Amino acid sequence: MLKKTKVAVLISGRGSNMEALVRAAKSPACPFEIALVLANKPDAGGLATAAAEGVEALCVDSKPFGKDREAHERAIDAALRERGIEVIALAGYMRILTPFLVDAWEGRMLNIHPSLLPAYPGLDTHARAIAAGEVEAGCTVHLVTAGVDEGPILGQARVPILPDDDDHSLAARVLEQEHRLYADTLATFVTGRLARA
Ligand code: GRF
Numbered sequence: 001m002l003k004k005t006k007v008a009v010l011i012s013g014r015g016s017n018m019e020a021l022v023r024a025a026k027s028p029a030c031p032f033e034i035a036l037v038l039a040n041k042p043d044a045g046g047l048a049t050a051a052a053e054g055v056e057a058l059c060v061d062s063k064p065f066g067k068d069r070e071a072h073e074r075a076i077d078a079a080l081r082e083r084g085i086e087v088i089a090l091a092g093y094m095r096i097l098t099p100f101l102v103d104a105w106e107g108r109m110l111n112i113h114p115s116l117l118p119a120y121p122g123l124d125t126h127a128r129a130i131a132a133g134e135v136e137a138g139c140t141v142h143l144v145t146a147g148v149d150e151g152p153i154l155g156q157a158r159v160p161i162l163p164d165d166d167d168h169s170l171a172a173r174v175l176e177q178e179h180r181l182y183a184d185t186l187a188t189f190v191t192g193r194l195a196r197a
Pocket residue numbers: 011013014015016017018091092093112113114175178
């Protein structure tokens with residue numbers, strides 16, 4: 001039987017990318033399983049979605065840790081290791097990571113970003129792309145390194161910017177591609193990892 005790679009998805013909000021990964025993982029041929037969904041905020045909407053899909057949903061609230069971001073990450077790291085997690089997928093996880101988590105999971109932590117990196121890292125990508133007169137937007141899955149939205153690119157999907165697009169309409173069309181791209185790229189990534197092991 002196919003040995004599925006255990007993936008944890010880290011979220012801060014609605015978790016539509018997380019949901020797309022959970023749904024993809026339900027296919028018997030999918031090489032990964034979503035073994036945990038972890039949020040840094042108790043009100044992250046994706047926690048209820050994950051639980052409804054039958055996936056363990058855990059909040060490691062950052063609040064009690066105050067400004068000590070590394071201590072919060074150590075608690076996250078412990079939860080991941082307890083469950084034998086092999087790969088992390090960040091999906092709308094809105095906290096900048098410290099070198100602790102980045103180094104601990106080097107080469108095993110992916111992120112999705114709603115632009116064609118290296119263009120438009122950071123926030124408000126769609127509004128900035130439209131304001132700059134771009135004709136094309138998209139999304140990128142990349143490995144996480146110390147720099148925000150940097151790191152080797154694993155996959156991209158392109159989306160045309162239409163003349164009457166605003167940031168909402170563009171975000172909605174890019175999001176559809178994010179859901180497809182993340183599941184496909186994660187599957188290719190974990191398959192490659194197993195082949196290299
Ligand atoms: C997505 O656009 C993702 O690319 C970005 O944050 C958003 C999260 O949306 N990193 P969701 O929580 O997956 O619906």
